[in-house]
Amino acid sequence: MRTSGPPSPGPGAQMPGGEAPVPAAEHHDDGARTLAGLGEAGVLRLIGRELAVVEERRPWPEGSVGIGDDAALLPVSPGGTLVSTDSMAEGHDWLPTWPAGVRTRGFDVGWKAAAQNLSDINAMGGVPTALVMALTGPRRTEAAWIAGVARGLATALLRLGADECRVAGGDLGGADRAGLAVTVLGRPGAHGVLRRTMGEQDLAAVRSEGGAVVHAGSAPGWAAAGLALLLTDRAELEERWHALAPQDRPGPRELVRAVRAQLRPRPPLGAGPAGAGALACGMDVSDGLGRDADRLAAANGVQLWADEAWVAEAAAPLRRLGRLLDIAPEEWVLGGGEDYGLLAVLRPGHGVPPGFRVIGAVPSSGRVPAGHRLLGEAGWDHFA
Numbered sequence: 534m535r536t537s538g539p540p541s542p543g544p545g546a547q548m549p550g551g552e553a554p555v556p557a558a559e560h561h562d563d564g565a566r567t568l569a570g571l572g573e574a575g576v577l578r579l580i581g582r583e584l585a586v587v588e589e590r591r592p593w594p595e596g597s598v599g600i601g602d603d604a605a606l607l608p609v610s611p612g613g614t615l616v617s618t619d620s621m622a623e624g625h626d627w628l629p630t631w632p633a634g635v636r637t638r639g640f641d642v643g644w645k646a647a648a649q650n651l652s653d654i655n656a657m658g659g660v661p662t663a664l665v666m667a668l669t670g671p672r673r674t675e676a677a678w679i680a681g682v683a684r685g686l687a688t689a690l691l692r693l694g695a696d697e698c699r700v701a702g703g704d705l706g707g708a709d710r711a712g713l714a715v716t717v718l719g720r721p722g723a724h725g726v727l728r729r730t731m732g733e734q735d736l737a738a739v740r741s742e743g744g745a746v747v748h749a750g751s752a753p754g755w756a757a758a759g760l761a762l763l764l765t766d767r768a769e770l771e772e773r774w775h776a777l778a779p780q781d782r783p784g785p786r787e788l789v790r791a792v793r794a795q796l797r798p799r800p801p802l803g804a805g806p807a808g809a810g811a812l813a814c815g816m817d818v819s820d821g822l823g824r825d826a827d828r829l830a831a832a833n834g835v836q837l838w839a840d841e842a843w844v845a846e847a848a849a850p851l852r853r854l855g856r857l858l859d860i861a862p863e864e865w866v867l868g869g870g871e872d873y874g875l876l877a878v879l880r881p882g883h884g885v886p887p888g889f890r891v892i893g894a895v896p897s898s899g900r901v902p903a904g905h906r907l908l909g910e911a912g913w914d915h916f917a
């Protein structure tokens with residue numbers, strides 16, 4: 534860390550911390566450094582080598598067909614198959630180099646694409662079983678960047694606890710800017726699927742007795758703080774950091790934690806299937822706690838309120854980052870997206886499942902809960 538300025542991640546900075554990728558596949562000399570130089574077959578070989586870490590640990594069950602044919606053939610999941618898709622686009626979901634000077638590595642993009650897809654299966658109380666990825670980009674894209682995408686995706690599968698998830702294939706295509714679209718499949722967990730809408734009995738009980746809002750996963754707000762940090766010009770960050778009183782300056786741990794939360798989110802996989810039996814309804818938080826709570830509320834004709842004490846507790850560790858960027862940290866907690874936590878309403882009469890905590894209340898009809906604020910609207914909209 535330099536002593537003369539903020540300990541912000543520098544240009545092309547490696548993401549510090551314990552997220553060492555699974556050892557990279559050995560890099561043979563492909564004789565080319567770009568997609569154009571490698572050609573489709575070469576790129577596929579490169580990706581295949583990076584995905585081998587998953588294949589080796591999770592061989593396909595007898596009778597299945599993995600990568601290599603026109604389509605994969607997967608075993609049937611008892612209880613049905615969950616499916617969801619989520620794409621990322623350069624310029625909209627990440628910047629190659631952020632104003633703060635950090636470069637987004639292929640690894641980060643692959644990791645995040647996997648994480649946000651796995652999160653949707655988790656949010657349904659399910660267990661991810663397979664995914665496919667469509668990778669597009671310009672001819673000049675560096676082969677090493679593409680290999681990083683595959684490595685990041687494979688590493689996320691291994692590190693996030695998606696123990697049953699395999700890569701079933703994908704597609705390559707040309708585009709003016711890089712993009713990655715992932716489709717994930719899953720099986721319902723032991724307690725069935727968790728929906729955004731409550732069953733009739735749960736809804737009647739929540740309406741008459743009230744209910745608890747619960748949350749699982751990494752602390753809301755950190756990914757948004759990371760985004761704000763990354764989007765601030767490096768010189769401005771340094772200036773702002775120097776202008777702060779020493780006790781208000783965020784240290785390297787806070788800066789790295791925020792950037793890391795944005796680039797490599799960690800959805801609480803397992804919390805969904807484990808908690809589904811005790812939850813009346815739920816969804817993952819991708820667009821912001823307020824906006825997603827509002828969706829959950831609207832789906833059920835109820836209101837979700839956040840406990841002020843919880844909001845203050847969640848905002849406290851973001852205080853210095855907030856000072857640096859001149860933002861009230863509560864705004865990140867309530868309006869920040871991309872944390873991929875799980876937001877749910879507890880079924881009346883059930884205990885809080887492991888990994889969840891109570892963060893608010895669903896008041897019985899017409900009541901206003903003391904010490905709470907209404908969760909609403911704040912959040913991300915791609916087209917706003």
Ligand SMILES: Nc1ncnc2c1ncn2[C@@H]1O[C@H](COP(=O)(O)OP(=O)(O)OP(=O)(O)O)[C@@H](O)[C@H]1O
Pocket residue numbers: 617619649653817819820
């Ligand atoms: N282009 C589309 N065509 C058809 N259905 C769509 C399309 N985009 C979204 N949907 C559906 O609309 C519903 C709400 O989508 P939304 O993006 O809010 O939730 P989501 O899939 O959980 O996304 P995320 O978790 O990434 O925010 C989902 O059931 C989704 O499948």
Ligand SMILES: Cc1ncc(C[n+]2csc(CCOP(=O)(O)O)c2C)c(N)n1
Pocket residue numbers: 619620624625626627628649760819820869870871913
């Ligand atoms: C360059 C850049 N600009 C803005 C953002 C913020 N952002 C993008 S998508 C999203 C919500 C989740 O999307 P989805 O609902 O598609 O899963 C948010 C908060 C970013 N990450 N990078």
Ligand SMILES: [Mg+2]
Pocket residue numbers: 652653656816817818819
């Ligand atoms: Mg979702």
